[in-house]
Amino acid sequence: MDTDWVIHALHGVAPITARVEQLAPHGLGLSIVSMAELYQGVFYSTNPSGNERSLQDFLSGVDVVSLDDEICRLFAMERGRLRAEGISIGDFDILIGATAIRYDLTLLTNNRRHFTRLRGLNIISV
Secondary structure (H helix, E strand, O other): OOHHHHHHHHOOOHHHHHHHHHHHHHOOEEEHHHHHHHHHHHHHOOOHHHHHHHHHHHHOOOEEEOOOHHHHHHHHHHHHHHHHOOOOOOHHHHHHHHHHHHOOOEEEOOOHHHHOOOOOOEEEOO
């Protein structure tokens, strides 16, 4: 799951929450990079303690996937290819995508502009 989907799920955006509930029995995963982005949002918010509790509740039902050597390798390959093609995508998004590619997972995201540029990445958007 990309960061945007977690934010929308936490805010109760109906199409996202419905899809998350549908997919939850099959297991949901989140890159540790997305977790860092989410915590940044929590501590930038006007209600850090309440938002942190909500985030932790949500994360209790999600598998958080750490970075490993192969994810770093995939990140470097994709970043190098994109740079050579003159395409700029944020490093965090490439790491999130590389995590999904590494484990052959489908990324739940509405940020198609960035993620469709990563080779071998399957995406679901609503």
